[in-house]
């Protein structure tokens with residue numbers, strides 16, 4: 001199992017939600033976050049630059065089976081792309097286990 005964690009602009013949420021439904025992912029969580037991307041590392045290339053400000057973003061987290069990762073990542077790349085700075089970033093994390101509390105199921109059985 002893997003967790004896909006993705007940072008996107010608010011206006012992309014509805015289309016991402018529709019596409020995730022089409023792909024049949026097991027579930028997802030969304031959180032309002034504030035973040036900074038590349039400007040956070042600019043001090044080395046531009047000495048004296050100001051500390052960057054946070055930008056509002058959405059953090060989408062979803063846990064899914066390994067073999068579902070690629071199609072979801074490809075969908076995210078296509079759906080949230082505008083070509084402008086701040087399009088977002090996708091991280092893929094290993095997941096040890098999952099437990100559905102109601103039934104006690106674990107592993108991938110707890111996902112689907």
Ligand SMILES: Nc1ncnc2c1ncn2[C@@H]1O[C@H](COP(=O)(O)OP(=O)(O)OP(=O)(O)O)[C@@H](O)[C@H]1O
Nearest residue numbers: 007034035036037038039055057085086087088089
């Ligand atoms: N290394 C990181 N760790 C955690 N969160 C990050 C990281 N990089 C980006 N983010 C999150 O993703 C959001 C969007 O990042 P963004 O798309 O601006 O990345 P970038 O590296 O600056 O790329 P670009 O040059 O396209 O703007 C950030 O506001 C932050 O919430």
Ligand SMILES: [Mg+2]
Nearest residue numbers: 037038085086
């Ligand atoms: Mg950026």
